Amino acid sequence: MLTIKDLSVRYPTGTLALDGVSLSLAAGEFVAIVGPSGCGKSTLLKVAAGLLAPTEGSVAKTSDHIGFVFQDPTLLPWRSVRKNVELIGELRGMSRDDRQKAATEAIAKVGLSDFAQDRPSTLSGGMRMRASLARTLITRPELMLFDEPFGALDELTRAKLCDDVQTLFVADQFAGLLVTHSISEAVYLAERVLVMTDRPGRFAGEVPVPFDYPRPPDIRYTPEFAKTTAGVYSLLQPPSTSEDGK
Numbered sequence: 735m736l737t738i739k740d741l742s743v744r745y746p747t748g749t750l751a752l753d754g755v756s757l758s759l760a761a762g763e764f765v766a767i768v769g770p771s772g773c774g775k776s777t778l779l780k781v782a783a784g785l786l787a788p789t790e791g792s793v794a795k796t797s798d799h800i801g802f803v804f805q806d807p808t809l810l811p812w813r814s815v816r817k818n819v820e821l822i823g824e825l826r827g828m829s830r831d832d833r834q835k836a837a838t839e840a841i842a843k844v845g846l847s848d849f850a851q852d853r854p855s856t857l858s859g860g861m862r863m864r865a866s867l868a869r870t871l872i873t874r875p876e877l878m879l880f881d882e883p884f885g886a887l888d889e890l891t892r893a894k895l896c897d898d899v900q901t902l903f904v905a906d907q908f909a910g911l912l913v914t915h916s917i918s919e920a921v922y923l924a925e926r927v928l929v930m931t932d933r934p935g936r937f938a939g940e941v942p943v944p945f946d947y948p949r950p951p952d953i954r955y956t957p958e959f960a961k962t963t964a965g966v967y968s969l970l971q972p973p974s975t976s977e978d979g980k
């Protein structure tokens with residue numbers, strides 16, 4: 735679905751954000767990326783989305799049906815939930831009937847059917863994020879890119895939205911690439927977690943997640959889950975050097 739080879743990105747300011755990053759994502763696979771703040775995670779997603787060109791290296795995708803979910807739901811305040819969800823369909827030239835049908839389906843999938851006519855300002859933060867998810871789903875993406883999508887939400891809402899993303903992933907079988915600061919969220923959702931170094935970002939390693947889908951919410955409290963998150967955490971720690979340099 736997505737193959738990134740030896741990717742380096744240097745911004746015009748001179749900042750080297752990524753240095754020789756390679757990544758491969760299969761169709762229907764869910765991979766999470768964690769790493770220190772500023773290590774280049776968002777930069778990597780922007781390149782994957784085609785919003786930013788590599789300075790060096792290559793990016794290949796087998797589909798142009800890509801959905802991008804940001805931390806900010808970016809809904810148009812003057813449009814209802816339904817009209818916001820229909821927007822991408824409008825921009826992509828879907829017929830009115832098709833986009834209305836697709837919007838009804840996507841809104842139902844995220845549990846917002848009773849709020850379809852409401853404006854974003856009357857919704858909670860979690861509901862706005864659900865509307866944003868529905869808007870992305872309307873085009874039936876084969877690759878979903880999530881850039882810290884739930885970072886602005888409280889812990890309970892965040893956990894519920896993770897469950898929703900997992901349900902959507904199991905039902906729609908898109909490939910998912912999730913950037914998150916939450917190790918637990920990464921392990922809960924992904925089949926493998928890639929850990930990045932400090933900037934310039936490179937991959938320090940990868941932790942496989944040994945759970946089948948669908949994963950029950952209380953899997954987060956099992957010893958196996960704790961062991962997996964500990965594996966990710968240990969890769970995030972810079973290697974310690976003793977005082978004599980050995």
Ligand SMILES: Nc1ncnc2c1ncn2[C@@H]1O[C@H](COP(=O)(O)OP(=O)(O)OP(=O)(O)O)[C@@H](O)[C@H]1O
Pocket residue numbers: 745746747749750751769770771772773774775776777778933
């Ligand atoms: N448009 C830009 N112009 C110049 N430098 C940028 C630009 N965008 C990001 N950077 C720099 O590139 C580096 C990587 O930024 P990026 O946003 O990809 O990191 P991140 O890992 O997503 O950070 P965080 O986890 O804090 O969101 C940072 O040093 C940042 O300051």
